[in-house]
Amino acid sequence: MAWLHKLLRPDSVPLRTMRLDAGHALDVARLHHQGGFARGWEPAECAALIADAAVAADGVFSGGGHHPEGFVISRKAADEAEILSIVVAPARRRDGFGRALLAAHLARLAEEGAVQVFLEVEEGNLPAERLYRHFGFREVGRRKGYYPKPDGTRATAIAMRLDLA
Numbered sequence: 001m002a003w004l005h006k007l008l009r010p011d012s013v014p015l016r017t018m019r020l021d022a023g024h025a026l027d028v029a030r031l032h033h034q035g036g037f038a039r040g041w042e043p044a045e046c047a048a049l050i051a052d053a054a055v056a057a058d059g060v061f062s063g064g065g066h067h068p069e070g071f072v073i074s075r076k077a078a079d080e081a082e083i084l085s086i087v088v089a090p091a092r093r094r095d096g097f098g099r100a101l102l103a104a105h106l107a108r109l110a111e112e113g114a115v116q117v118f119l120e121v122e123e124g125n126l127p128a129e130r131l132y133r134h135f136g137f138r139e140v141g142r143r144k145g146y147y148p149k150p151d152g153t154r155a156t157a158i159a160m161r162l163d164l165a
């Protein structure tokens with residue numbers, strides 16, 4: 001993926017994507033906390049998730065870095081997958097990391113037999129929504145009051161689906 005990314009965006013930071021293992025749990029927990037979600041993921045929860053055979057976790061790294069600067073995690077079931085979370089470190093946003101990460105992750109999910117990918121995104125989260133739409137995700141429904149917000153209110157979730165076949 002790194003060479004393709006460089007070709008498409010020659011002036012951007014060199015990056016590579018890689019599968020994550022339980023040794024990356026602390027990095028994932030740190031990045032997840034930077035995602036601005038109401039409920040954080042603890043390192044032990046991340047380790048258990050990554051070690052789960054039904055879960056696919058990928059990371060994006062800059063240059064020769066050893067710590068991921070973004071991650072995406074999905075749960076697989078039969079020929080479907082659900083993206084549970086995707087986060088890029090704030091300092092790396094808007095530099096193609098999310099796009100490279102999602103491209104590698106969707107290719108992996110397809111390779112592993114997924115034909116449909118689902119996810120939920122908070123209404124108003126335009127960076128995420130635009131990223132998903134770029135890959136062909138389409139809205140399939142809305143859930144009012146789905147996300148608890150830090151201020152005690154609840155936000156609507158937009159359910160999206162991508163057909164990989």
Ligand SMILES: CC(C)(COP(=O)(O)OP(=O)(O)OC[C@H]1O[C@@H](n2cnc3c(N)ncnc32)[C@H](O)[C@@H]1OP(=O)(O)O)[C@@H](O)C(=O)NCCC(=O)NCCS
Nearest residue numbers: 035086087088093094095096097098099121127128130131
């Ligand atoms: C969503 C997120 C992963 C995008 O990562 P990123 O590395 O900044 O994304 P990229 O630089 O690869 O951008 C890819 C596309 O996403 C969209 N996008 C990303 N950031 C955007 C922004 N601030 N405003 C509008 N569109 C944006 C654009 O379509 C962009 O393509 P373009 O640069 O050609 O316009 C990142 O903003 C993030 O970690 N957000 C916090 C966590 C989160 O909300 N996760 C989603 C939960 S459902």
